[in-house]
Amino acid sequence: MSKKKYQVQTNPFVVPTTDGKLIEEHFGNATDKNSKISIAHMIAPAGWSEPFQTPEFDEYTYIIKGKKQFIIEDETIILEAGQSIKIEKNTRVQYSNPFTVACEYLAICTPAFSMDLVNREE
Incomplete structure (x- = not known):
């Protein structure tokens, strides 16, 4: 019997948070021990923010609903549904x-x- 060449994710890892943000990792370190890529579905509540960080990974964001603000070095960018960014x-x-x-x-x-790679500021 051959090994399946696909993996359906029906039970993403829900990251415990204290700021009201929903983080469901579908693939990545927490779910399938994949250190090459992580894919997460997120919902950031109104008024949410997190500290500045300097991650050691490229991050792609695709907005499904609402708007999200990015302060990238000294520039502020706001993305809306249907827009995406690579940082x-x-x-x-x-x-x-x-x-x-x-x-x-x-x-x-x-x-x-x-x-270990996100490098959040205190």
Whole structure:
């Protein structure tokens, strides 16, 4: 019997958070031990933000619903549903949703997201 050449994810890893943000990792370090790529579905509540970080991975974001604010070094960018962005590794960035509705998006990191590589500022 040959090994299946696909994997259906029906039970993503829900990352425990304290800021109201939903993070469901479908593929990556937490779900299938894949350190090359992580794919996560996220919902950032209205008013959410996190500290500046300088990740050691490229991060791609695709906005499904709502808007998300990115402060990339000294430039502020706002993306809306249907828009996407790639932020190169070793770039200082801060993610937030200062708007009044939740933002639903996909985040893809290469190599995969890990707390050891994100380099969040205190």
